[in-house]
Amino acid sequence: MDNSDPIEFFVNHHQMNLVSDEAKFEAEPTTEPALLSGNPSNEAFGLIVNGPRLNIPRLDGITFVNENLNVTLHVFDHTHTLYQGRERLHISKAITHYFTASTIDGMEIDGSTLFKQVGRLVDFLGFVKGIRIGFGQMRGSPKVSDSYRFLGFTKHDRFEPPANWFYRSLTENLPALFEDYVRRLAVxxxxxxxxxxxxxxxxxxxxxxxxxxxxxxxxxxxxxxxxxxxxxxxxxxxxxxxxxxxxxxxxxxxxxxxxxxGDPTEKSEALKKIVKAKSNDKYDGFTLLADF
Structure with missing residues (x-):
């Protein structure tokens, strides 16, 4: 390990065979993924938990640029079925996407830097979905001997997405919006x-x-x-x-x-009535928003 700090785990699956007394456990870190020491790499692979519903080209994915890193988001074949049946499935966590990352100039970067830069994109995707999205189980290039790995996932909210601003037709605009997002966060x-x-x-x-x-x-x-x-x-x-x-x-x-x-009340007749009842020309939907 890179440091001597203990890692806390929680069990997310338990299976026991009463005949042979054999038990099977599956666990993952409780907070942030644990970095297993390894060599830097110029590329990486990882998984996304509870990602947003996007119009992603099945073969090519959708690529986001973050400083010296290209991160391409791909969707699994099963993900569309999960979105379509989420009310019936009652799932709280699902692996929905995977990403591939590579440095633009071919230079190798360490796992911590890669984790930070991909995390910036995942935060942005959380804005797209309206809740926290998790990512993890990352590894460096399989071509690099003893490349770094991350064990576990970051924190994430439930699978069911709440109503938010995003329309799937805007998917192709997200890379440009993300570049502006990164530019603003640099200050x-x-x-x-x-x-x-x-x-x-x-x-x-x-x-x-x-x-x-x-x-x-x-x-x-x-x-x-x-x-x-x-x-x-x-x-x-x-x-x-x-x-x-x-x-x-x-x-x-x-x-x-x-x-x-426009005005925040223009799509709601009920809110229009509240504004109109104030009998004040300066009272509008923005004033109503502030009054809440």
Whole structure:
């Protein structure tokens, strides 16, 4: 092992033969995958747990660029069946995708660097699905003698996806969106605000069916954090201006800056009635959002 820290495991499968008293156990690390020491490699392979439903070309996959790494996401043949029958199957965890990674310049990288860069893509895919996605069981190139391996998976939420922003027809746009995502995270302020906003979004999505109040709080926190990132980087807002503005003003300005037209209530007759009942020309859907 690379270090002397103990690894905690939990048993996820147990089978016992009462005749011969033979027992079979399957276990995996409880938190993060354990890195088994090995040589660096210029390519790698790994698995995705509870990945998003995407329109991925079966043979070619879909490739994302992250610094000096190309990561190609592939879907297993069984995954479409899992998505189609998720209500019937009642599964909480499924291996849905696998990825192959290779350095653009052919240089070898160590397992920790590869893990960090692939993790950035998996975080992004979690934004696409609206919850946390797991990945692991990674290994370096089989061509490299004694290449590194990762045992186990990262934390992940249940298989059933909540309602979120993503449409499968947007799959081909994801690599370009991911490049912009990586570019923004490269800046300290972007990593602090954008990363936090997406975590709020995932938490709000995950809890919406079990704890509506928490989902509302997390969603509002995500909206305000995202608004700060957009208004400070794209709109030239100072911290003082942001602190003095109301949440409704922040959300309204952020939406218009992104050239998103319309009002948050335009698709709901019930919400339109609430706004109309205020008898205030300045009260709109953004004010209603802030009032929650």
């Amino acid at each position: 300290i302020e972007g990593k602090r605000t954008l990363g936090r906003a997406l975590q709020y979004y995932k938490a709000g999505n995950y809890t919406q069916t079990d704890a509506t109040e928490i989902a509302l709080i997390m969603s509002a926190a995500g909206l305000e954090t995202m608004a700060y990132h957009v208004l400070s980087t794209e709109g030239g807002w100072s911290k003082a201006l942001f602190k003095s503005a109301t949440l409704a003003d922040k959300l309204r300005a952020c939406t218009r800056l992104l050239k998103v037209k």
